[in-house]
Amino acid sequence: MAPQPQLTETKNWNFHTDVEGLGWLTINTPNSPVNTLSREAIMELETLVARFEDLANSRELVGVILLSGKDSGFIAGADISEFDAMSDFSVLPEALKRTHALFQRIENLKIPVVAGIHGFALGGGLELALACHYRVAVNDDKTRIGFPEVNLGIFPGFGGTGRSIRQAGPVDAMSIMLSGRLLRAGAARGLGLVDKLVRHRDMLRWEARKAVLQHRKSKHAGLFKRVMGMGPLRGYAVSKMQEQVAKKARKEHYPAPYALIDLFEKHGDDWQAMIGGEIDAFAPLMGSDTASNLRRVFFLSEGLKKQGTKGAKFARVHVIGAGVMGGDIAAWCALRGMAVTLQDLDMDRIKPALDRGKKLFRKRLKKKFEVDAAVARLEADPAGKGVSRADVVIEAVVENLEIKRKIFAGLEDKLKPGAILATNTSSIELERIAEGLKDPARLIGLHFFNPVAQLPLVEIIRSTFNNDAEIGKGAAFALAIGKSPVVVKSAPGFLVNRVLMPYMLDAVQRVEAGESKELLDAAAVAFGMPMGPIELMDTVGLDVGLSVATELGHEVPERSKFSKLVTAKKLGRKSGEGFYKWVDGKAQKGPVPDHKDLAELGRALVKPLVDMSKVVVSEGVVANGDMADIGVIMGTGFAPFLGGPLQARKDGKA
Template sequence: MIAPQATETKHWRFHTDLEKIGWLTIHSPEGSVNVLSREAIMELETLVARIEDLAASGELVGVVLLSDKESGFIAGADISEFDAMSDFSVLPEALKRTHALFARIENLKVPFVAGIHGFCLGGGLELALACHYRIAVNDDKTRIGFPEVNLGIFPGFGGTGRSIRQAGPVDAMGIMLTGKMLRAGAARGLNLVDKLVRHRDMLRWEGRRAVLSKRKSSGAPWSKRIMALGPLRGYVASKMREQAGKKARQEHYPAPYALIDLFEQHGDDWQAMIRGEVEAFVPLMGSPTATNLRRVFFLSEGLKKQGLKGAKFARVHVIGAGVMGGDIAAWCAYRGMSVTLQDLDMARIQPALDRAKKLFKKRYKKKHEVDAAMLRLVADPQGLGVPRADVIIEAVVEKLDVKQAIFAGVEDKLKPDAILATNTSSIELERIAEALKDPARLIGLHFFNPVAQLPLVEVIRSRFNSDEAIARGASFAQAIGKSPVVVKSAPGFLVNRVLMPYMLGAVERVERGESKELLDAAAVAFGMPMGPIELMDTVGLDVGKSVASELGHAVPEDSQFARLIAAGKLGRKTGEGFYKWEKGKAVKGPAPAHADLAGLGRELVKPLVDTTEVVVGEGVVASPELADIGVILGTGFAPFLGGPLKARKDGRA
C-alpha cells in the first residue's frame, strides 16, 4: 500500500509503505537503460532532502533503491551530455555537486540499500557504492564495473575512493584501469556487493530485510588495505604503470596514468582520493582522446540501430571448416545458435571442433556450459543442415569457381527466407552470384580473423540485393554480438581495400632493406595495435598475396614475400613468415633507434588514410563516419584518434 508520502519526478518515483520503508525507483524516460543525467541528479537532490526530513522526523526507517528497467540498474552517466560537460566552467562544480549528493546519501542515519540487476556501470556503480548495502541478482545478465577508461576518463562521482574502501587498492584499481565488467559473484568476492539473490523479484524482499535489520557493508580487510600504505603504495603504483604501459601509451591514453597518479597521492585515504578526483578528472574530459573515444562510442552505438526489428535466427550452417569457417561456426555456437559445420570429411572438420572447444573453455566458467556449446556445434560432412538453416555462410578458399559451385549446389535446398552469405574477403559478389538462379539471394558477411576478438562484420551489398536482404544480414551480425557495417560490393570492400596498401607498402620497405622491427614499432608508436609486418604474418602471407592480386597489387616473383610463400612460410599459422613465431607470438629482434617513431608511423599509415578517402569518394561506404568506425573495428586503427579520416581532419594522420 502506498502511503501519502508518494512523489514522482521525470526520472524517479518515491513512496513509503506502512513499515516506513522508502522505495526509490529510477526510471529514465528515454531509452532502454537508466542513465544519470544532470536532470536526474538534480531531481535526486530534491528527493534526498525529502528523505533526510522523513528520517529526522522518524517517519522513515530506511530506503531501498531499485530500477524498473528490464536492462538493469543504471548504465552510467549520460554520455550524450559529456561534450557540454567538458567545459571547464561547468564540469568542476557539477562534479562537486554530485560528490556532495552522494556523501549525503552515505551519511544518512537510516539504511540506504541498493538492489541491483542487469547493468550497474560507471556512475550507477558509484551511486550504489554510496549506499550502505548492496544486493545483486546472481545471474548472467548482471554486469558490474567501471568502463570509464574506455571513454578516456576514470570514475568521477566518488567511485575511485569508495571502490578502494570496499575492494582494497589493488583489486579496485585493477577494475578501474581495465574497464572490466564483473559478474555478480565476482563483485561479491571483491566486496563491491554484499549479498546475492537468485532472481530479480527477490530484490524487494531482501532490500526490506536489509533495511529492517539495519545492515551495513564493511570495508576491505586490513590485509588488502595495507597495499596502499607507506612505501608500498609507490611500489604498487609503479607496477600499475608498468602494466598499463603494456596495453596503452600515456600520450595516447592519459586516463589510466592520471588515475595511477591520483592513487599514488591519496590511495591511503579514500576520502582524499574522492576529493582529488575533480582536479585530475577535469582535464581528461575535454582531451582529444576522450572526445574521440566518445565519437567512437556513438558511432558504434549507431551500428546497433541497423537491421530489422524482431528478426530471429536459431540455426546456422557453415560451409568450410578451415580457420575462418570453423571459427565462425564456433562463435555462432558460443552465441547460442545451433550450428552445422560442413566440409569434405571429418578429418577436415575435427580440427575446427577442437579449436571450438578451446574457445568454449576459455569463455565459459562451467563444464556443463562447455558441453552444451559443443552439443550445439555439429559436424555435417553431407550438408544435411542446409534445409533447416536460417543462415548459410560459405567460408571456403578464395577461388571463384569453387564458391560458385557451392552456391549452385545449395540454392534449391534453402528455406524461402534463409540468408545466403559468402565470407569472401575480396571477390565481388556479383561475380559469385552469376551462378545463382536468383542472384539477389546472395549477400556478403565478411568476418575478420580472429573471429572471437574482432567485432566487425562487413555486410556486403551487391547491385542485386534489396534493402531487406541487407537489413537481415545486419540483424544476424547483431544477433551474434558483432557490429555490422554495410559496404558496397567492390574489390576488397572496405577493410582489406585500405589495409593492403598499408601492409604492402611496409613489405616493400622491408624488401629494400629497412628493419621490420623498426617499422612495426613505428606503427605501434603511432597508435596501431600491431605493426604492418606482424599483421601480414598474422593474416597469412598466402591470404595477403591472394587479396593483393584481387586488388591489382603485383607480388614480384623474386621478392622475399614470394620466396617465403613458395617455401611454405606463411606466417603465424605455419610458425614462420617474416618473423619466426613461438607460442603464438612473433620473435622480434631489437628495433634500431629512430628520432621520430610516431612520425615514421604516420608515414607508414598514410596509404591507409589515403585509400579510406578514396573508398568514401567511390561510395563503397555511405559516409566518412561509417568508414572511420569500420576501419577502427576491422583493423584496430587508433581509436583515440577517432578513425583515419577524423585523424586527418585533425592534422594527426
C-alpha cells in the first residue's frame, strides 16, 4: 500500500510526501525576497531531518527533494543580520558544531537527498546543497553558484571547505573560495559542484524526482585532481595560493584568505579533517574588526539598492560626448541591455569609444551572439537624433560651464515627456549649469567614476531646483544599470571629488617637493587604498584633476610640474604619460625607496581625505556619515576593511 501524503509546515520550510513516497522540502524565508539560513531555519531543519530519519527507517520515505519557494533563487547564504550576535565566542563555536552535525546527518541519510537549484546558491546555501547527495541546476544566466564569504572577511563555515574540495578537487575549490567569484551553472557542473543541468526551472522537479528514484549519487573529484592536495604537491599549491592572494590583499587587512590557506595546508589531503578544522579557524575571523567593518559595508551597500522610484523603466539612453567618460558610460549602458545612441561632433571622435565598447563587451560577455547584440545596441549618432527617443539623456562633455550650457540650451524642447535630463559634471554645481533652462528642476546630476566598468558608484546630484521625483528616477536608473546611487547635494566637487582632491593634491605637492612618487603610492596601498594618489591622478587624467582643483578653489602654480604636464598634454594614462609613463594601461614605476613604516606614511597621506569627509557631512553634502563612508568606498576604493573614512577615524585607524 502506498504511503499517505503527509504535510509539515514550519516558519521557513514546507515539507510534504506524495503517493510515491517522495518527500518535497521547500525553503521559503518569510518576509524576505531571498532565502537565508537563519538560526531559526537551521533549528527547524533539525526537526525535519529527525523526521526524515524516522520515515526512512520505516520505509515510508524513499527520498527528499530540496527546492526553493522563491523566484529569486535557491538560498543566498546564512542570515548576515545575525552575524554580529554570532561573532560572540560563547555562541559561535557551538552554533557551528550544531550546523556541522545537522549537515552530516543529511549526508548520512540512507535515502537519496537531491537539491534543485535555480538562481543564487551562495555560501551556506551552497554548503547545504553540497551536503545533499545529488544536485540539479537550471542552466540559464540567472543561476550563480559560489562562496562569497571572503568578501565578508570570513570563509565557508558550514562544511563547505571540505565538501567543495571533495567535489571539485583542492585547486579549483580553493580558487573559488579564495576569490569569492560566482560560477554559472555550466562552470559549476564542470567542476563537480553540480551534477545535472536542466534548461528551465519547471524541469527541476521532474529531474530531481528521477534522481531520487534512480538513487543517483554525485561523483567525487578524481585522483588527478586530488593529487594536488597530497604530500609535497600540497606545499607547492599553498605557496602559489599565497602568492596570488598577496597580489590582491595584505594579510593584516584581510586575514580570511590566509587563514583558509593555513587550514588547507594542515588538512588539504583529507576533506573531512578540513571540515573538522573549520570551526577553530573560522571563529576568530567572525569577531575581527575586518569582518565587522565588511558587514557594515555590505549593509550600507544593500541599503542603496532600496532607493529609487519603484517601477521606473529605461530602454533607451542618449549620451552626448564620446570622450573617455561619455564613451564608457554609453558602453556600460549598452552592456546592461539598453539601446544607446552616442553623440559627438563627428565619427572620428565617436569611433574610439565604439572600439573601447567592443573590447568591454568581449571581456564581459561570454558568447559571440551576446557580444554582437551589445555592439548593435551601441549606435553612433553625430546628429543627435536619439535625443527625442531617449528615456535618459546624459551630457558628458569637457568640464566647461559655458559648453555645457550651450548643449542644454538646445536639448530641453527635444526631450520626450518624463525623460531624465542629466549631466555627468564632476565638480560644477547644477544650479549654474541649469540657469538658462525653462525648467531647471528637470536637470539632475549623474556623476560616474573612471573607470566606469569598475567603480560601482554614481553620485545622484540634487540641486536646489530638484524635487524628489526627479532624484528618485535618477537613482532608479543607476540601479537599472547595476550601479549604486548615493544622493549628494549640489556643491563644488560634491562628495567624492571634494574629498579626493585634497588627498591627491597633497601627494602631488610632496612629489613637487622631491618625495618619491613610488614611495607615496606604495604607502597608500600599504594603508589599504587600491592604488596610490599619484597613480590615481594619472588614472583620472591630469586635465580633469586640474579642472576640478581649480573649480574647488585649490591653487595649482603655473610653474609646477603638475601644470607643465597638463600644458604639454601629458595627461596620464589616457595620453600614455603623466607623472608616470603608461604601457598597455599600466604605470611604469621605479623601485620603492626604503621606509621604516609604509602604513604610517599611508595614514598621513589619507588624512586630508578623512578630514574632508567629516567636513562634507557637517555641510550636509550627504545625508549622514554612513552615506559618506559608503560613497567614498565605492567612488575611491577607500579601504573597505576599515569601514570607510569616518568609521576608520572613529576607530583611530585613520
